[in-house]
Amino acid sequence: MKRNVRSNKYWLDNLRAKHDWLFLLPAIVLTTAIFFLPALQSLVSGFFSINLALSGERAFVGVANFIRIASDERLFEALWNTVRFAAFSVPIEVVLGLGIAMLLSERFPGRGVARAFILVPWALPTAIMAMAWRWIFNDQYGVFGGLLMRAGLVETAPAWLAMPGTAMAAAVLADAWKTTPFAAVILLAGLTSIPQELYEAAALDGAGAWKRFKLITLPLLRPYLGVVLLFRLIHSFGIFDLIWVLTSGGPAGTTRTLALHVYETLFRYLDLGYGSALTVFMAVCLIPLAGVATWVGKSPVAQAK
């Protein structure tokens, strides 16, 4: 028995030493199957004309689909809407998230419960939450308008989702409500990783609260801010479910985002070739955003080296 176990262990160690790639194989196979191959297929399909609502025949068209992107007005409307959505929602989420994280890192009675409760919005499925927001913002029955009326701020409840500016604001608010907890949790993890001694030493040297925040908290939190930004930027750039349920892109197409344009092109217009080219375009758009997040995430310690 013993001998058997030992030989087994020997066999495995030997394998690990000589053919370590074997142990990576499951991961490689899996990522190839569910990520690299579909991505490659999208890229390849982008060079073909495949429109099921027409002939459905697959014909090589070179870069025609990518040229069409340049003249796709509705795409640029969607891009602009997406940029506006991300430009408002991400900073709000990060700043609020940081505030909440700093609050939750302080010691106070019931902190554990508070930390658990803060996650509730994040745990809710977006589609369900969006449905609830649709009712909250409803012009006739909406709670939001009702509260304003009761407070005497307005005479009749505004129709939030009916006007271009407020519809986008409603979408940003709904998104911030849901994803601020996500930012808070990651940043909270970052805050707890900062050694308490640094603050004590700084306080002894006479640094005030703002200086301690600026010189210790912010620099040491950068890797975590980078992670939060990366996740939030990518997600808000691909926002679909919230908008689809809340406004379906209206009014006047002012909340129609990139993901809605791609979805409609692929699944509703059945223009698979061009839709694939659009997904490639979307991925390319994400590269500079990922760059920003990576720059923010660079730890100052690493930079100093």
Add this chain to the structure above:
Amino acid sequence: MRSPKSRYLLLSVCALVMAACGPRTESGAQQAGKKTIRFIGKPTSGGGWKVLIEEFEAKNPDIDIEVVEGPSDTTAREDLYTTAFLSGKTPYDLIYMDVAWVAKFSATGWLRPLDDLFSLDRQKEFLPGDVMGSRFEGKTYRVPLHSDAGMLYYRKDLLASVKETAPRTWDDLLRIAKKLQKPPQLLGYVFQGKQYEGLSCNFYEFVWGAGGSLQGPDGKLTVNSPAAVEALGFLSSLPKEHAIAPVGVTTYQEEEARHLFQEGRAVFMRNWPYAWVLMQKEGSPVKGKIGIIPMVHKQGAKSGATLGGWGFGIATAARYPQEAWRFVDFITSAVSQKRLNQTEGFIPTRKALFKDPDMLKANPYYPDLYEILLVAKPRPQSPKYTEISNILQARISAVLVGQASPQAALDEAQRKIEQVLAR
């Protein structure tokens, strides 16, 4: 001890993966040698479907009909069918489909032409609009089950209180609504103003009501004709200049409008026939107080109604097309349509049923409805209709929220639609 364990783990993962990739376990019915025919339905309301299906299965012991309950949103169900078809092997032999999907689903080759089964003689028994809407490029792809058309609901009691009769023209609508409304408690007119398919339907009705048309005899699509510009001007004046519709109407779909009307908070409403049945139910505040008429039109023009309506198509990839047809034949028969009318409030597609004494007794408003159905027109028939309508919706919405003038918005829509059609 770790290594054997991890090997077992690896083995079990492999086994799981293989099991997942292997053939699907057949359902009980299939094991018993039954042929399963599946389609996506609406969330069931009246329960009449169930009884009819059980009856059919009792008569056809070799067939098992499986209704997958889909969401109430039409677009969502269209997308469910689409993704199923895109995967290549559709699990749905039957497609319970909206008239608006016919062109797209036929052009893709997903539907089997039914002309051999659904002969011209039999088609003559159905309402002409429903049959016309089931055709694409000369072939028939759908058997109509229940008809649908946009119409104007009005409050008989309120109109009588100011000695008015049902409106016929745009001016009548404005006059009566202004006379009666007390917003926000009582709104003049509610309709579907959200940026979605329903908005296009509302718009078409005003275009036809202004004496215009969308598709010429050659099939050419024109959305910026003078009549269309006038129609959009009228539509957008309802929440704005004339203020007979609430500002929030640009967020309403069918149900938002119905809730307000049913609670007695609106004088007029544009909606489909389904609302009638719900509003005449016991406990509805407007029960017995409502009437329907064809949509109002411009002085000197005629009413227009957007044709809706549902029917059955058979998938090209159907495993059991003959069995599927047997069910279609059964469910669209006069007897079944009558039963579905009683339980679901479905409007029949067979002309004879509008003269049936039982039907008329149960639905005294059917002579009015018949008039509306006869003027109902299909939406522009094109496999690219979804994209065309999406462009229109966004531009109409822009006018409703005051971002563009009717002329500018429709010119832009026309230009974008022509780009789409030129591709």
